[in-house]
Amino acid sequence: MTTTIGLEIHVQLATRTKMFCGCSTAYGDEPNTHVCPVCLGLPGALPTLNAEAVHLATRLAVALGCEVHEVSEFSRKNYFYPDLPKSYQITQFDQPIATGGCVPIATDRGARSVRLTRAHIEEDAGKSMHAADITLGGETLVDFNRCGMPLIEIVTEPDMQSGEEAYEFLRNLRRLVRWLGVSSGDMEKGAMRCDVNISVSPDPARRGTKVEIKNLNSFRSVKRAIDHEEQRQARCLADGAPIMMETRHFDEVQGTTTAMRSKEASNDYRYFPEPDLPLLQLDAAELASVRTHMPELPWEMQSRFERDLGLSPYDAALLTEERSTAEFFERTIAIHNNPRKVASYMGTEVARLLNERGKTLAETRLTPEALAGLLAMVENNTISNTASKDVLPLLADAGATPAEAVEKLGLEQVSDASAIEGFAREVIAENGTQVEQFRGGKEAVLGFLVGQLMKKSRGKANPKLAGEVLGRLLK
Ligand SMILES: [Zn+2]
Incomplete structure (x- = not known):
């Protein structure tokens, strides 16, 4: 048929x-x-x-x-x-x-x-x-x-x-x-x-x-x-x-x-x-002026996002559903040039927040500058990706800058090796059994020890650095 x-x-x-x-x-x-x-x-x-x-x-x-x-x-x-x-x-x-x-x-x-x-x-x-x-x-x-x-x-x-x-x-x-x-x-x-x-x-x-x-x-x-x-x-x-x-x-x-x-x-x-x-x-x-002033069409922009920025078809479609969202995305990547990261963050964390608030992006106080700033802080390890989720509502609801929000929440990630070394020595002293196992060749135990260190730092330690410091001290 x-x-x-x-x-x-x-x-x-x-x-x-x-x-x-x-x-x-x-x-x-x-x-x-x-x-x-x-x-x-x-x-x-x-x-x-x-x-x-x-x-x-x-x-x-x-x-x-x-x-x-x-x-x-x-x-x-x-x-x-x-x-x-x-x-x-x-x-x-x-x-x-x-x-x-x-x-x-x-x-x-x-x-x-x-x-x-x-x-x-x-x-x-x-x-x-x-x-x-x-x-x-x-x-x-x-x-x-x-x-x-x-x-x-x-x-x-x-x-x-x-x-x-x-x-x-x-x-x-x-x-x-x-x-x-x-x-x-x-x-x-x-x-x-x-x-x-x-x-x-x-x-x-x-x-x-x-x-x-x-x-x-x-x-x-x-x-x-x-x-x-x-x-x-x-x-x-x-x-x-x-x-x-x-x-x-x-x-x-x-x-x-x-x-x-x-x-x-x-x-x-x-x-x-x-x-x-x-x-x-x-x-x-x-008529000529209508032609000249025609903006890039949603499907044209969608394929450009996939082709030139390497976005997934899903992310590209999502970002071009509304013109204001697409423009927000473009202004954000003009400041923080990591299109895939920005797209995925907008498609997950930002979308979730909008969904919870029942608002459109334009109805919140989130700006491209603030989102770009937030993602830059995650990338340079000032805050963890997890912590960024607590920062986002302050940007969207109160119009705070990322620096203000991070300070207010006390989320600044500890990337200072000497501070982390202090935590690492405590962890090693308190977890004799796991330390023995690690030294006996069971390297997977390192994950547990990093977890203990993160807990001691109340989530603020840079996890990557914590792993490196622990690994060094244990050897
Ligand atoms: Zn009439």
Whole structure:
């Protein structure tokens, strides 16, 4: 069986106001408080295009390697639905702002590239709340706050073959939109939504019947819906039952899909050019500036970290999940030039601390200077690696410098050979049996004796030096 998957993703552009009016895009406010004649579709109201939305869409399209069209067109997509007061949606149809492009993904089948068909700008519809969602006594209420929210819809080619690949694609796309500040990418708040097109066929050369699964609102749901649908279609094929070309709904609780309606053809929407808006003409100079100012993309940075800095794929992926983390890392290694050490410390100790605090790196007081200073102290044996774990919270919570924190905690490592020699003589005097064993050739006993010395120094002795001094005195 061959599974073929394409995705359609709606990404909400991070503007302050809606696509065609001045209403706020704030999330979670009282229903129907961010509305006006334009987004309610009242007679005579005219749309005005939000320039920032176009800028963000352009930025994303350039980053995705799309061909960005200097001239594109808005169209009306006509349909009746209670959450659509105008009875049409302003979108782009045969002349979208961008075509082509791709997103790289890492999968079980190796590193691959998912091609994009197109990206177009459109407005969102309102939100119906059915009795199933909330207790409304069987009624359906509608919230128009979401009407007219600016979206970019990204349509992929059918290049994915499993739920896992679709999941990886979405993760990488979300990382990019956040990286660029184009969208919050927050699926729980509806800022990123995904529809799946999936077909299963016994013949790899022929595509099966395409089924659409609508409005999946978490990465996990996308994967679960695909896994379920794959099995359902395979069962239909095995039983000789027909697979209908239809739209299906994924039930989060049951983990199953059910038929919603038969699939519309695009001519059902009676698209025509939007008469209230002129053609969208991008400014060539601005487009050039978007290209010039494009930052290094997360996946580009990830491969550079692996290739040039020798980081593991795991560490490189972790550090490039958020742009602020990647920048923190780069500023830290600019001071303490030991990328692998910095990466591993950030991926373990710093990550653990953030996890405990429930904070992001930016929400703590840890600076690249402080982290670099701390790691330098471990490297030059001022403190032990173990002691550094006690120092880190003071840097992150109180904004202390490493020197202040080490002094406050009294953690300075003893690397003075004469002080260590004093401890070593005591250890030798107190552990006659083990000393005999060592001298009798059982060298492993040295570890025990070093442990005794560390205990005497209350953990402050430099363990390496302790071993050397003991070894010398015992011989
Ligand atoms: Zn409005």
